Amino acid sequence: MNFTLRVWRQKNAREKGCLETYQARDISEDMSFLEMLDVVNENLVKDGIEPIHFDHDCREGICGACSLVINGIPHGGKKGCTTCELRMRNFADGDTITVEPFRAGAFPVIKDLMVDRSALDRIMQAGGFVSANTGGAPDANALPIKKDTVESAMDAAACIGCGACVAACKNASAMLFVSAKVSHLAQLPQGQVERVERVRKMVARMDFEGFGNCTNYYECEAVCPKEISVKNIARMNREFLKAITK
Amino acid sequence: MSTVQVSSGPAQTSSMVLSSSIGKKLFMAATGLFMSLFVLGHLVGNLQIFLGQDQLNTYAQALKDLPALTWSVRTVMFICLVLHVWRGIQLYFENRASRPVRYHVNATVQASLASRTMIFTGIGIFLYVVYHLLHYTFIVTNPQYAGLHDALGRHDVYSMVVLGFQNGWISAVYVLAMLCLCYHLTHAIPSFFQTLGLNNDKTRLRFDIIGWLIATVIFIGYTMIPVAVLLKLVILPEGGM
Ligand code: FES
Secondary structure, eight states, X not given: OXXXXXXXXXSSSSSXXXXXXXXXXXXXXXXXXXXXXXXXXXXXXXXXXXXXXOOOSSSSSSSOOOOOEETTEEGGGOTTOOGGGXXXXXXXXXXXXXXXXXXXXXXXXXXXXXXXXXXXXXXXXXXXXXXXXOSSOOOTTSSOOOHHHHHXXXXXXXXXXXXXXXXXXXXXXXXXXXXXXXXXXXXSGGGSTTXXXXXXXXXXXHHHTTOOOOOSOOHHHHHOTTXXXXXXXXXXXXXXXXXXXX | OOOOOOOOOSOOOHHHHHHSHHHHHHHHHHHHHHHHHHHHHHHHHHGGGGGOHHHHHHHHHHHHTOHXXXXXXXXXXXXXXXXXXXXXXXXXXXXXXXXXXOOSSOOXXXXXXXXXXXXXXXXXXXXXXXXXXXXXXXXXSOGGGGGOBOTTXXXXXXXXXXXXXXXXXXXHHHHHHHHHHHHHHHHHHHHHHHHTTOOOTTTHHHHHHHHHHHHHHHHHHHHHHHHHHHTTSSOOOTTOO
């Protein structure tokens, strides 16, 4: 398969970037989007051009390192897929594909397609620790939790923190990410001690980092590679309401 | 990742709660709720036009005779309207500023058109409300209405409304404003439940449907009046005014 790529190139955080056009030739339809970029990069290196910088790590959809906004959609728009899982067969031969970095004021571009997503880490840190008893490991099933609760907490915990929700949100809001983290712990007995403080602190940090306000577009949910539901945002709103009326 | 020094964020006082992103949502939801309730109440009042001149004028006179009630409702509505509009515009710009460099290719996967046009439908409603108040409430645009009185000497609201809507332009603008209002509500009503944290996967479709139902009822209810006037189903009382 052959593609024309329009890729965002930007030397560093200070310099202005622009879209550059490259050709991707002889790409196998079974390649992932990142493997396709690897091939393009190899050719760029051969031609003495600086390769395209992008984030990646596990390349199996579990680490949340890969990003990219592909034709306007973070992770390329295949339901439940990260960019590293997206295969080239999802495009038509001859397509022109535009690749941009995740855009948000809170995600400054480092270089080309790499952005600094440490704002998300700082929100996690603001959330703080979970109190746990010291001593031996607790016996299995010593703490019974309802099946539905476990499932729901696990669904929230599936968030890999990639930041696609922020990139997709027309307000660059981080509500889906933060709500997934809040919902994960708020539903489990281990998360109860710091429950009220956690939501206050994480929301305060989220606002402090300069993310936008949620206006219920639900674009976040549509692009989330882990298909995390916006019901978690409702839960966080509820948790926040409880926290401020306490 | 290197360790990052993190303060737990600013201390929370109640004013900070309101300035938090979720606080702003709650604020928009609360002011929006009051105004929506008013819209429903106003509709019940207006529909009395179909019961004839005497009924509508009696109702209007009854409201006039309760100045404490009407003026407190007007005051609350005025405050809600100003704050809702002011905050809404502020949020619009704040949210745009959260993405200083914009995408070259923009795509929308599932955000509804109503959700993406809230600021425009909102401004449309606001402008209409200003005109509507000048037209019917404070009788500035058509001062001749002020002299309308019925047989009992009451202000003839009935004839005022009929005369107003006999003008095709006024009716057209009115219907357009109702479209803005109801489209705004199709996103506002489900959002209200989401913001209050009452939503989940099971209720989601239900709240969407409730939003559309309420919006449709309001649209039909209000629009029926100019349509009935233009179709001459509601006419000026016998023997003129
Ligand atoms: S590289 Fe790890 S999720 Fe894509």
